[in-house]
Amino acid sequence: MKMLTNIIERIRNISIGGRITFFYCMLLIASLSISSILYQKIYSDIMLKKVSSVSMQTLHSISSNVRSLFLLVNNYSKMILSNPDVRTVLKSRGDYINVEDRRRVSEFMETVMGSFSEISSLYLVDNEGNRFYIDKFPNHFQYFNSDKKSKWWKKASELNGGSYFVLNGGDSFSQPLKENFISNIRIINNIDNQIPIGAVIINISEKLFIKAYSEIAKNYETEIILLDENNNSIIHSSDINTNRIAELLEKVGTKNSFFVNFEKDKQLYSYLKIEGYNWKIISIISFGEVKQESRIFMVVTSVVIIVIAALILIGSVIITGMVTRPINTLVASMKDIGSGTLNKVEFETSINEFIRLRDGYNLMIEEIHTLVNRVIEEEKIKRKAEMEILQAQIKPHFLYNTFDSISSLALMGRNDDVYKIMTALGSYYRISLSRGKEIITIKEEIETVKNYLDILKLRYEKVFSVIYDIDENLHKFKILKLVLQPFVENALYHGIKPKGEPGKILIKTWKEGSFIKLMVKDDGIGMSNEKTSNLRKGINRNDESVSFGIAGTVHRLQIFCGRKDVFLLNSKKGSGTEIVITIPAAEENLYEG
Secondary structure, eight states, X not given: OHHHHHHHHHHXXXXXXXXXXXXXXXXXXXXXXXXXXXXXXXXXXXXXXXXXXXHHHHHHHHHHHHHHHHHHHHHHHHHHHTOHHHHHHHHSOGGGOOHHHHHHHHHHHHHXXXXXXXXXXXXXXXXXXXXXXXXXXXXXXXXXXXXXXXXXXXXXXXXXXXXXXXXXXXXXXXXXXXXXXXXXXXXXXXXXXXXXXXXXXXXXXXXXXXXHHHHHHTGGGOEXXXXXXXXXXXXXXXXXXXXXXXXXXXXXXXXXEEEEEETTEEEEEEEEEETTTTEEXXXXXXXXXXXXXXXXXXXXXXXXXXXXXXXXXXHHHHHHHHHHHHHHHHHHHHHHHHTTOOOOOOOOOOOHHHHHHHHHHHHHHHHHHHHHHHHHHHXXXXXXXXXXXXXXXXXXXXXXXXXXXXXXXXXXXXXHHHHHHHXXXXXXXXXXXXXXXXXXXXXXXXXXXXXXXXHHHHXXXXXXXXXXXXXXXXXXXXXXXXXXXXXXHHXXXXXXXXXXXXXXXXXXXXXXXXXXXXXXXXXXXXXXXXXXXXXXXXXXXXXXXXOHHHHHHHHHHHHHHTSSTTEEEEEETTTEXXXXXXXXXXXXXXXXX
């Protein structure tokens, strides 16, 4: 019992790869041992005569299937060469092919591939070596040889429009590819003068040809060899050495079926030509296998297969469970990361690799949490610093303009107006300072603008008038302070005053969905399209040539809202200017200092 416990403990410490290898080695040894005992005890030649009589029938069936495939592929080849778009493209020089013609040829080639799924690739080549292709293997095209001096081109040319089949394109590919295929190659001639204008190569997966005989060859453990017209081995169902093929070819010229003793095993060789193509099919049936095909053998074999299958199934379930449960847990946690959820994983396992993987993953999650928190803090500090710098520069800008207005009124001796403007200025700063708060309500922002316009009205009484279209339901929502003032100022000084006659300023607020819109509109001189475009670009680039009050305000809004599309400018020369500001509808501060 102690020894068994030690063995179990050692197995528990084996890596996952070692466990899988050990388990399946034990299954293999058990299955081979059982099979060996059964094969030695059960021997029969019941099927000997039957196999001899049906071998040629088998070859005829295979030949018919292969020939049907040849005819099918050949028909696709004819369909391609008869397509007018293909002929147009091949007759065109490579550098002057019409884009529309190329598109139609590509669509046609895709249609051909889609209608016959076993086509692995389709190549068209013109006389200049230009290629038009569709290949299920993305890297194959770079090995394709489109030189007219190549053997495949010369051989196809000799057929005068006919086609031939060859393994792996003959020499049309410069190196072995990932998958074997049978190629149908045909030269395409000009209909008018029968001069070659290109070639078409259809590459069919060898799997399709294997299917042509795989079901038939299942009986009696039959090996199938497919030879081309030069007796080169194209497809065979198992590894057969060259000497064995040479020995076979010496005998096929005299008779279609014969016996050969090979490595203490008697084998039946059958041979048949494929009509019309000069290809050959050879079947090899081992009597060592055939003689065991009796009812008892089938029963015993079935039992063995069921037992082995059951063992493999049980083993697969166990091994799969050991591997997939931890992996699925990790994968589920990784998917949560994509949605911003960072959770550690917990699962029980005795596999050392998964223990290390779990602990490493959890350590990574801790590090990510730390890093994210650090980035958030740094971003908050950065945004706050940017906003404070912008606002520090904007406040003096307005104050300078206001003092300039007061100075002008004082020089004109309008002391009552100086008093009124100082009173309005005090009210303006009482709201705008807001005890150091940078975020105020829309109501407070509108009152600030009204105070500012009252100040300007004392100096420019007959120059402008103001229209307010304010939605009082929006008063409670939050906004950065001193947002509207720079745009109102520009509407007066750069829009209405240069016009030389009284103008109007419209201030409007409304709500659209989850956003609030604030508009400043004037009927002043407006701007040309070029000037409007330059102004937008200057604001986006933070250009010094743009009024700092405007540029600074836009940048403050972008930082406040966390988005770029907060500012819209529309202007037409002679028809005024319209500014629309868009902010989220929030009753709480968006910017958390």
